[in-house]
Amino acid sequence: MGEDRDPSGTFSLLSLGMGLTRGQQQLIIRTLWVLLVTTNALWTWGLLAWMGLTAPFARAVTVEELQHTVMISARLQLIQELRVQTLYWCSAKDGQEKFSVEQTLDRLRDEYRRITGGETPPEFKCP
Amino acid sequence: MPLNNFEAAFSLVVGIEAGYVNDPQDPGGETKFGVSKRAYPNLDIAQLNLEEAKTIYQRDYWTKCHCETLAWPWALALFDCAINQGVSTALHLQALFPGDLIKFLAERGVRYAESKGFPHDGRGWMRRLINITIQSQRNE
Helix, strand or coil, X not given: CCCCCCCCCCCHHHHCCCCCCHHHHHHHHHHHHHHXXXXXXXXXXXXXXXXXXXXXXXXXXXXXXXXXXXXXXXXXXXXXXXXXHHHHHHHCCCHHHHHHHHHHHHHHHHHHHHHHCCCCCCXXXXX | CCCCHHHHHHHHHHHHCCCEECCCCCCXXXXXXXEECCCCCCCCHHHCCHHHHHHHHHHHHHCCCCHHHCCHHHHHHHHHHHHHHCHHHHXXXXXXXXXXXXXXXXXXXXXXXXXXXXXXXXXXXXXXXHHHHHHHHHCC
16 A cells, blocks of 8 residues: 555645545546546536636627727727818818828728728718 | 606606707707707797607607617617607618617717717717617616
8 A cells, every 4th residue: 555655756745644545646636637628628618608607709799799899989080080181171272282181081981981881981061 | 656668768868958058059949858949940949848848759759760669778779869860860770770779879979970060069969879878778
């Protein structure tokens, strides 16, 4: 029995004060390992959600919501920029300056169409 | 006795809409409880009382948007949208985002930002929208 013990080896902590044989130690370690891997797999697959452990990956709906939030935010920024650039265009003194602002406006409108999937960007008038 | 959905929505919206205002910058002109002279040219806006306003809101916004057939947060959001952005916009946005209240509310915000009155009224509109969003989440 004494030879089976491993007081100074890998399993020393487990056997400390418990009087376990090496075979018993190995069985416990294997069981714990299987439990750890199984729990991790169940958690990853989202099968532990019932006990409050939701899957570590974002759900598709969350990703979709996030994309929508980003899109709305981008639209709001573009609308504001279109409004400001239109004011610049209105106050531009010469043709070259107007042309430069028109290019910016075109770029912003293209961007707006791109992120909205083809919606017409708002048109602002000079005050 | 608990308020029904219309009563509850009306209380919230009238809380948002100011009393009597006659702001020359407001395209609606003279307005009381959110009822404007532009929308109701034959009405004596200054003399309008709360019960009359309630009748108008129920007839022209609540019923027209079929809010009585909707669950609470949708009924409130649609009702408020109809009042502030128009019945047709409210119904159009509802059709664009069926069952997705957050997208509906977000789109309302974008419509506000696109409108020409945004630099003057935008802050108030956004405050209103945030208030409605909070109320709809609170009662969901």
